[in-house]
Amino acid sequence: MKSNQSNIKKAIKYLNKNYCIGVPSETVYGLAANAYVDSAIKKIFDLKKRPKNNPLIVHYLGIDSIKRDCFINENFMKLYKKFSPGPITYILKLKKNSKISKNVTNNKKSLAVRFPKHKIFKELLKQLDYPLAAPSANITTKLSAVQVTDVKEEFGNKIKYILDGGKCAVGIESTIINLIGKPTILRLGGLDISKIQKTLGLKIDINISPRNKIAPGQSRLHYSPGIPLKMNMINPKNEEAFILINKRKTKLKNYFYLSKKNDLNEAAKNLYSCLRKVKNKGFKSIAVEKIPNKGLGKAINDRLQRASKY
Ligand code: TXA
Numbered sequence: 001m002k003s004n005q006s007n008i009k010k011a012i013k014y015l016n017k018n019y020c021i022g023v024p025s026e027t028v029y030g031l032a033a034n035a036y037v038d039s040a041i042k043k044i045f046d047l048k049k050r051p052k053n054n055p056l057i058v059h060y061l062g063i064d065s066i067k068r069d070c071f072i073n074e075n076f077m078k079l080y081k082k083f084s085p086g087p088i089t090y091i092l093k094l095k096k097n098s099k100i101s102k103n104v105t106n107n108k109k110s111l112a113v114r115f116p117k118h119k120i121f122k123e124l125l126k127q128l129d130y131p132l133a134a135p136s137a138n139i140t141t142k143l144s145a146v147q148v149t150d151v152k153e154e155f156g157n158k159i160k161y162i163l164d165g166g167k168c169a170v171g172i173e174s175t176i177i178n179l180i181g182k183p184t185i186l187r188l189g190g191l192d193i194s195k196i197q198k199t200l201g202l203k204i205d206i207n208i209s210p211r212n213k214i215a216p217g218q219s220r221l222h223y224s225p226g227i228p229l230k231m232n233m234i235n236p237k238n239e240e241a242f243i244l245i246n247k248r249k250t251k252l253k254n255y256f257y258l259s260k261k262n263d264l265n266e267a268a269k270n271l272y273s274c275l276r277k278v279k280n281k282g283f284k285s286i287a288v289e290k291i292p293n294k295g296l297g298k299a300i301n302d303r304l305q306r307a308s309k310y
């Protein structure tokens with residue numbers, strides 16, 4: 001954790017001037033700006049080359065600070081108590097008199113809120129009197145960033161400042177749940193949905209289709225390493241990068257491990273950095289071993305599936 005108080009002060013200086021900065025979260029790095037200021041939010045969309053109709057998640061320190069911007073309900077309270085701060089994003093009804101920039105929500109009547117767990121992100125929010133809108137710190141459709149060097153690779157010197165919080169502990173984006181009406185999962189992510197189900201005590205709907213208009217960010221092509229990727233591979237070609245989740249005896253140079261012991265949490269943590277490494281080494285295609293479709297494996301497979309649409 002290289003970010004001390006003086007770095008946080010510097011970050012605040014840039015945010016107060018309505019610049020975007022890179023921030024570490026437990027899921028992935030975010031590209032953050034003041035959620036109340038139109039011009040600051042416009043910069044996020046420009047930098048990411050993000051379509052304007054794709055709304056942003058707003059990050060808060062705790063429940064008290066969201067009450068001026070959105071309505072809370074019983075299901076929210078159950079999940080908030082159990083899982084926040086952490087890798088879950090709630091879609092709630094936006095208040096009419098909220099100060100959230102229309103650019104954040106694309107004039108929608110809902111708001112995506114998240115309470116990040118990373119120490120540095122929390123410290124930053126504690127010292128600010130506005131919440132931070134922050135999408136993942138990558139160019140739209142590309143791989144998300146899980147360490148400072150990834151953010152630099154995406155944006156170069158186009159952003160003024162990045163707070164360094166080390167490598168993200170979870171490694172994939174938050175799980176998104178719509179809590180307006182019947183609870184519905186809109187994105188698989190860092191919180192296993194079986195835990196959410198258990199806490200709410202009901203079977204929740206899942207709508208993660210790329211045609212789903214509620215969360216337009218779930219497009220078919222997403223999380224792309226920029227080269228073809230195939231899943232469920234047993235024997236890839238020699239020249240392909242082979243991504244594995246279990247240790248193999250052979251020591252070929254093109255083997256890359258998400259985990260050596262079938263650990264799905266470890267695999268999620270390593271997913272984006274592994275794909276980025278393979279791409280940067282100049283491989284022309286990627287084969288991935290079958291990943292068990294349980295726990296975080298579901299979210300990993302979701303990301304791989306979208307990445308494979310290249
Ligand atoms: O882990 C994360 O959630 C990271 C970190 C930085 O917090 N952020 C992140 O943001 O993944 P982004 O912008 O890459 O993905 C946000 C997703 C998009 O698919 C967007 O469509 C959806 O959230 N979203 C945002 N506001 C929404 C709303 N009001 N209703 C439905 N979906 C919404």
Ligand code: MG
Nearest residue numbers: 135136144173
């Ligand atoms: Mg993203």
